[in-house]
Amino acid sequence: MQLTQSSVGRKIIMAVTGLVLISFVCVHLLGNSSMFFGADAINAYAQKLHSLGPFVWVFRLVMLAAFAIHLVFGIQLTLENRAATPETNVQVKRLKTGFGAETMIVSGGVLFFFVVYHILHFTARVTNPEIYVPLGDAGMVDVYFMVVNGFRSALPVIVYVAGMIFLFLHVSHGFQSLFQTLGLSNDKSLPVMGTFGKLVGFVLLLGYIAIPLSIVFGYIKL
């Protein structure tokens, strides 16, 4: 009750689910980087994941739960915060907060639609069914072929680059925020975590957009 209804309890839930999500985003990037080591590398990585069997689904359900909880409480808290501030002063000058912090609900919303598109694109095989070709007999697809062809047209490339810019904005505030919420920061560590959080966001941005851009500029090709 306290955890799911109180002000601080829900913040803690936001921080824990945020930690789960950002950990996944980091590991996902490491896995995806296999694209730079050729078709065999990324396909071996995909095969290894598939060999985990039911654990893949357990993992997916945990991620889905974390994502859904983060989304629902994020919207709920934002609505409450807006209600707590029915009108603002004519002149408002912010001293400390930044664009990323003030637009968390916007960047979060964009990331939700990005993740839906991403799953339809590369997991559910809805938007571009032509990029899937079988590999071997075990029901696997050629992931290298899928990714390279998935970024052949301009639209997905634009969507992914834009999505990752919003990820950067979200992480640049969220990373240090989760440490503060979990009570893990003090006056000395807080500014360091603020800078480190922006750095993490920037590394994620560069890392993720490197893959579609390498395909566009022909560094990664079939």
Place this chain on the structure above:
Amino acid sequence: MKLKLHVWRQNGQNDKGKLETYDAPNVSPDQSFLEMLDDVNLDLARTGRDIIAFDHDCREGICGMCSQVINGVPHGGQDRTTVCQLHMRKFKDGDEIFIEPWKARAFPVIKDLVVDRNGLEKIMQAGGYTSCHTGGVPDGNALPIGNPVAEYSMDAAECIGCGACVASCPNSSAMLYTGAKVAQLAVLPQGKVEAQQRVLAMTEAAKENGFGNCSNHYECQASCPKGINVKFIAKLNREYMKALL
């Protein structure tokens, strides 16, 4: 110097309120901001007009009654300074100054720049005290409290409860205020006894009295006239988790 003031005028909660413009033609750079407003009010009273209502008391930066958003920043944006300690030498001849009240659902406007800050008192009433019997005043040297702990507690206790943290917060959250009140007691032996019920009750009271949720913008610390550090919010969060476990 000559100044142009845009002052928020609002006659109670049912009035919509608006900015009205006044000239302050003869301002001394040695005046405090409130003395400058006193002069404007004298002029308004002499000409039979309604004077600008604003909160003030000690005028030496310790009572926490000052509550004006000046040019978009609570207390005017000078580091660790209340409105009464802000001096007119910080402004230039010909400046236009916007003077508005704290704005939050939890702080309804009573009149003009005066808002009802009882919400903060309600948070205190929920747990900002110790109810154990501690006897008479003990000898200072006999207290088994180390200097770092005492300093930490005093840093939190510096909060004068003005509400600038709420006014500056995009979410109108009172978490810096609540954090300071929770932290100042949580580290002391007298306060530890009720630490768990205190943190739960005070955060709940903040919610019940219409304050928003903290989302770590840290505007509160930047506008706090006493420089209360957001580490006390992290401390509140730690205390909260301890209370839940």
